[in-house]
Amino acid sequence: MLAEIPNEKRVREIVAAHAHLEGPLLPILHALQAEYGFIPRDAIPIVAEALNLTRAEVYGVVSFYHDFRDKPAGRRVVKLCRAEACQAMGGAALAEAVLKHFGIAWKETSADGAVTIDPVYCLGFCSVAPAALVNGAPLGRLDAKRLIAAVEEGT
C-alpha cells in the first residue's frame, strides 16, 4: 500500500537515508516515488534544501525523466514497448487495441484508477516480441487478448 499524504518528516527521513551517496538525487527521487507512487510537489523544496539545490534544479530533474510521475498511477501499471523490434511483430496494432479496450491514451490512467499504460522504448526481451511489463512482471509473445487478460487478472 502506498502512503497517501506526503508528510514532511517522512520525506526528510527518505532524503537523509540517501544523503551519504555520491550524487544522491536520483536515488532519492526513486525512493520518494516508491513511497508515494509519484513525486509529491511538496517534497521538492525539502529535497532542494537538503541537497543545497534550487527548487528549479530539482524540478528540472524530476521533469526530465520519463519515469517520475506528478500524480499517482493506476493499480496496474503497464509498460508497453513501442520500439522497433516490437513494431516488427505487430506492436503498434497491439498497443492500439489495448489502449482502446481500456479507453485511455498513452500515459493515462483509466477512470476507475485500475490501469495506467506507459509507453517504453525497449524492455530487452525483443526476441520474444511484442513485450510488456505489467507491474514489473515480464510478458512476451503478446497479443491483445493475452495482455488484456494479464492486466485484468490483478485489477
Add this chain to the structure above:
Amino acid sequence: MTRIFIPNDSAALAVGAEAVARAVLLEAAQRSLVIDIVRTGSRGLHWLEPLIEVETPEGRVGYGPLVPGDIDATLLQGGAHAKCIGVVDDHPWLKRQTRVTFARCGIVDPLSLKDYGGMRGLSRARELGPAASIAAVTASGLRGRGGAGFPTGIKWKTAADASADRKYIVCNADEGDSGTFADRMIMEGDPFALIEGMAIAGFAVGARKGFVYSRSEYPHANVTFAKALSVARAAQLIDKDFDIELRIGAGAYVCGEETALLESLEGRRGQVRAKPPLPAHEGLFGKPTIINNVLSLATVPWILAHGAEAYAAIGFGKSRGTMPVQLAGNVKHAGLFEAPFGMTLGQLVDDIGGGTASGRPVRAVQCGGPLGAYFPRALFDTVYDYEAFAARDGLIGHGGIVVFDDTVDMAAQARFAMEFCAIESCGKCTPCRIGSTRGVEVIDRILKGEKREMNLALIEDLCRTLKLGSLCALGGFTPYPVMSALRHFPEDFAGRG
C-alpha cells in the same frame, strides 16, 4: 538426484518459465522424483524458451519451448519427448558459436561463485600489474561494445595516465537500443563476469569505486545484479579497495550516451556534455573515469585469463574477437548468437536467424538500434565488422539486428526514427531538439504528396544538419534510419494523397 536447469532470464520468464518451473516441482512431487532445480540465465536460444535442461550421463538434454502441460515424468528423467532438442551443447545453433563473453551464460547458477570458477582474470591482472594489464587489453584489440567501437585499452591508458585523488569505473548498462538484450543477459546470467571486469579495470587504472548504471526497464536484471553484488561483497571480492554500486536510471534513452549518463549519476538532467574534456580526463564528479559497456567489461576477465593473443586471434580486419549478435523482431530463430566478426549480414539473418517468424520474405533489417541504418536484401553481403558497416552508412552498434518482413512500411519507420529522437532528445542541441519534430512534419508532408521534391530535398538537408550539428549520437545518428529508408525503399515514400 537429477539436476534440472530452468532459466530465470527475463525473456524466458516473459514466455512462462515460472509456470513451467512450478509444473516441474509438482510433477516431481507427484512421482516422488528427487530433483534439484538450478535457476540459470538463458542460453540465448530464445525461440525455444521456456527451454529447460535435464542433466543426464550424455550431457544436459534440452526441452522447449515448453508449456506446463508438457511436463511429464519421462522428461524429468531426461527421456524422450516431442519437445526434446537433444543434448543442448550439441545443438547446431550453439555449435556454430564461439562463446567468449557468454561462455557461462545459461549454464551456471548466476549467483554461485563456485559455478563461476574463480576470478582467474583478476588474479592474472594482479600478477601482471596495472600497466601490463592495460597493455593486454590493448593488444587484444577489444573495442567498446556499447556501439562506438573505441579501443578499450586506449581508454584505460588515458585514465591510468591521468593523475587525480580519485578515479571511477562506470559501467554503462543503460541498454536502450531496441533489439538488444546482451547486457541484460549478462546481468541476469553471469553477473560475476561484469563484477570481475570492473575490478580489473579498477586495479588497472587505480580506481576504488565503480558504478553500474542500469535501467528502470530492467527490474529483473537489477534484482539479480544487486544479489550478485551482495554475494561478491560477502566473499570480499569487492571491498573497501574497490566497491561497486548499482544505480538505476529513470527512463531516459539519452542517458545511454556516456556524458549524459555521468550527468545523471551526478544527479542532474541527463544532458550531454561537450567533449573535450574526455571522461577519461574529467568524467564523473570531474575525476578521471572509465566508462565501458557491460559487454566490454565482461569480456576483460576472459582476455586476461586466456591472454590477449587468444582474443586477437579471432575476428575480422580491425574488429577483433567476438560479437554477441542479438537477433530480434520478426525472426524465426530469435536470440543471442556470439560469433567472431566476419560473417555476412545475410548469413546472420537468413542462415542463423532462419528468416522471418511470420514466414514472409525479409524486406529490411535495422542494425545497431534505433539510430542504426535499415539494410535492404541488396546489402546482405555486408560483412559484420565495424568498418564494413560504416562504409555502407550503417553501424553495428551494440550488436542488435531487428528483422522486418515485407509488410513493413518504411516511411512509418523513418517517421518513427524522427519521433523517437523528438521524445528522447535531451534538448541541448537545437538540430536534435527541434529538427526531430520538424522531421516528423516533413515526412508527413512527403506522404501527403505536398511539394514532394522540395520536401525530399528538405529532409535530406535536415538530416545533414542533425548529423553535423549535434553533440551526440542521438541527433547525429537519427539520420541513419531516416536516410537509409529513403535511399533503399523510395517506393514507400510515394504520396498517399
